[in-house]
Amino acid sequence: MLPPLSPADRAQLLAGAHHDPHALLGAHQVSGGALVRVLRPFARRVLASDHELESEGDGFFAAVLPFAEVADRRLTVSYQDGSVLETHDPYRFLPALGELDAHLLGEGRHERLWEVLGAWPLVHDGVPGTRFTVWAPGARGVRVAGDFNHWDGTAHPMRSLGSCGVWELFVPGVGPGERYKFDICRPDGGHTLRADPMARQTECPPATASIVHRGAYTWGDQAWMAARAERPAHEAPMSVYEVHLPSWRPGLDYRGLAEQLPAYVRELGFTHVEMMPPAEHPYGGSWGYQVTGYYAPTARLGTPDDFKHLVDALHRAGIGVLMDWVPAHFPKDEWALAKFDGTACYEHPDPRRAEHPDWGTLEFDYGRREVRNFLVANAVFWCEEYHVDGIRVDAVASMLYLDYSRPEGQWTPNADGGRENWDAVAFLQEMNATVYRRCPGAVTIAEESTAWDGVTRATDHGGLGFGFKWNMGWMHDTLDYAAKDPVHRAWHHGEMTFSMVYAYSENYVLPISHDEVVHGKRALVSKMPGDWWQQRANHRAYLGWMWSHPGKQLLFMGQEFAQGAEWSEETGPQWWVLDPEYPAAGDHRGVRDLVRDLNARYRATPALWERDTDPSGFAWVDADAAADNVLAFLRFSAKGAPLLAVSNFSPVVRHDYRLGVPGDSPDWVEVLNTDASVYGGSGVVNREPLKSDPTPSHGRDMSICPTLPPLATIWLRPA
Structure with a gap:
């Protein structure tokens, strides 16, 4: 006699509501042998180890078999359409988790x-x-x-x-x-x-x-991975090219990108590529910032192994890989994370905490240990499995504050009565500490737009533990200044100097990112005042200023050749403006050549990166020449020669402009000039070495008198 299933067990199994199906299915010792029970809907016949099982209805089949014959049982299942399936019984296995x-x-x-x-x-x-x-x-x-x-x-x-x-x-x-x-x-x-x-x-x-995925990729970047931790990132050059992979060259998949992107980035001299979020997302127009598959690179461009090939190709070209990571929120798609098991699983159970007011998405419950584990492990996953060299964490400010974009009465204070989200703070600290411990040489970067104290301070000193922070204040202030007509810039001079008041409070990246060239903000060159020549001159001068300012730099694709239109994810950069047949191709190529030379000079000049986070690496020469629209400062390395950077944001040529310099350098030579004719400038350059003389200036005993070209930045170093 077959011991029958209870009506409750039968109903729960058929409804998919049983917590322990292995207790009812599979083989279980009974009087006379082993009871084997199988659930196979739509089957007409089931054999277990060649023994016929009796139908119990609703897809259940069972029999009592000799116990010795069921240990390694296989099922043969015949269906109404004549198909036959041979398989091992899933319910004979112990859990495969240790x-x-x-x-x-x-x-x-x-x-x-x-x-x-x-x-x-x-x-x-x-x-x-x-x-x-x-x-x-x-x-x-x-x-x-x-x-x-x-x-x-x-x-x-x-x-x-x-x-x-x-x-x-x-x-x-x-x-x-x-x-x-x-x-x-x-x-x-x-x-x-x-x-x-x-x-x-x-x-x-x-x-x-x-x-179901099993990786089969063989990496070729062993030398890169072994060497990337040799120098601390904040003491090394970092010049980042930000890319939206699907639109960089529309139509290229990961393998195609691996053929073209490393060569292009290497030619321009960038040290790193930063990918806008590569994780799977349902809506392409979100640019990857509404993630549903946190552990999968988007299938739009190929397989996981194809993505590994792209990262590998960049590494073998000597280029680091950073990626945008989005732990601040996730979309509400009914097949993804939202109300995953019918309850607030990944999101906060309090709707006021769960709903993100700006983006129509949900915020993670950072206080739940399993959710925190999901995110911390995900950051490690990209670094370990895909050899990513760093993650830029999106929208950190929205995580840190309980009242972010929420009006009074629509948010709940923390236990101390404050607005800080201490659960998010603990998560970010754990994530940063774990990545730095497990992944030597990897860096974490925060997009954080407020004055939160200690974003890049170590976690054991109460900080969030990030390696770098995007300097959003620098970006807003300097772009506001650059957009002004030069006649008005004297009254906004402080927007260019204010960043040095707080430059060493955090480890900074200077970002001209995708966010600044979309949604009506215009492309970088189109923000600049004046006619086309003046716009390009301002653009070049601004890039020269940016590359010499303390902090690492990031530039979004298309801005390296001064495309005039905003970025669109549907069309990508305006590559056609570089076509020799295009009338202004030389203008755009000139800007691209400048970016190439900026990167080359930058990487070869330790004074521009070795002491980025050390106040001794910077000294103003003239921060107060507002009426002239001139800014001049020195950058210092630990042992090598200093570099003098001078920006003239006026359309006027300034001859014999006296600047104080260190007294131990008799001659100075110009090593970069954004007004050079090869870049599309007017060609006002300092061709001959500049003799320093004992005329005191700017608090120094020696000085030089370079000619400052119009709307330009020049770099000088001791001969």
Whole structure:
């Protein structure tokens, strides 16, 4: 006699609402042998180890078999359409997660979370297949559905691993390339079909399924990875080219980009590429800033191994890779993270804390250890699995403040009555500390626009622990100044000097990013006043000022050759303006040549980067020449020669402009001039060495008298 299923167990299994299907399915010792029970909807016949199982209705088949014959049982399932499936019984396997993994999951401390959650192809108890695991603590039950079961998860209910909230099932015979999702029974009994939050590969949007992935890429960047930690990033040159991969050269995939992007960036001399968010996102118009697949590079451009090939190609060309990372919010798509198991799983349970007021998205619950683990491990994942050299964290300010973009009465103070989000602070500290500990040479960069104290201070000194912070104040002030007609700039001179008041309060990156050349803000050259010649001259002078100012620099694609239009993700940079047939091609090529030479001079001049975070690396020569629109300062390295940078933001040539210089350098030579004719300038240059003479100036005993070209920046160094 077959011991029958109870009506409750039968109903729960059929509804996908049972927490322990392995207790009912598979083989279990009974009087006379082993009871083998299988759930295979739509099957007409099932054999287990060549023994016929009796139909119990609703897709259940069972029999009591000799116990010795079921240990390594295989199922032969025949369907109404004549198809036959041979497979191992999924319910004969013990959990494929180790005790330590389960413990770390429960503690929210698994730093390689992607190896234990998601879909992982492996050989379990001698059988190849895929282990599926998902965190869904509020679910009544979870099933896995995919190509391998015709997207009907009834035959593959998962078991709960207890209080950690994780569900697990090893499915024999499933391998890389199979599509899948999780069929989750919510607390209210309804069902939701969800993509895997830990999927390492996804379908190409607008399709939304997850894909079982096993990486097969062989890296060739061992020399780069071994050397990247040799010099602290803040004492090394860093000149960043920001790229939106899908639109840099529209039509190129990861492999195509690997053919062209490293060569272009290397020719221009940038040290790093920063990719706008490469993680999977459903809406291309979000530019990647509304992420649904945090562990998968977007499938729009190829496979995960293809993305690795691109990173590898950049490294082999001597170029570092930074990527935008978005832990501040996520979209509400019903197949993704929002209300993942029917409850506020990844988002904060308080709607006032969960809803992001600006972007129609949800904010993560940073106080929940599993959510914090999901994000911390994700930062490590990109650095370890994809060899990324750093992450730029988007929208940090929106994470730090409970009242961010929220009016009075629409936010809840913290326990101290303040506006600080201490959960987010703790998360950022943990993320930064973990990345720096696990990933030697990697850097973290904060896009943080407020005066929060200690963004780049070490966590053990109470800081957030970032390596760098975007200097948004510098960007806003200097662009406001540059947009003014020169006749009005004297009254705004302080906008150019104010950054030095706080320049050493943090480790800064100077960003002219995508945000400054979209949504009506105009391209960089189009922000400048005057006619076309003056716009380009201002553009060149501004870049010369930017490259010589303390801090690393970042420039968005298209601005390196002064394209006149705003960036569009649909068309990308205006490469056609560089075509020799284009009437103004020489003008644009001149600006691009200047960027190339700025990077070359910058990298060869330790004074411009070695003491970026040390006040002894900078000294004003003249910060007060507002009436002349002139700024002059010195940069110093630890041992080498200083560099004198002078910017004349007036259209007037200033002959014999006296500037104080260090007394131990008799002659100075011009090493860069943004007004050089080769860059499209008027050709007012200092060709001969400048003799320093004992005429005191600007508090120094010696001085020189260079000619300052109009709307230009010049660099001089001792001969």
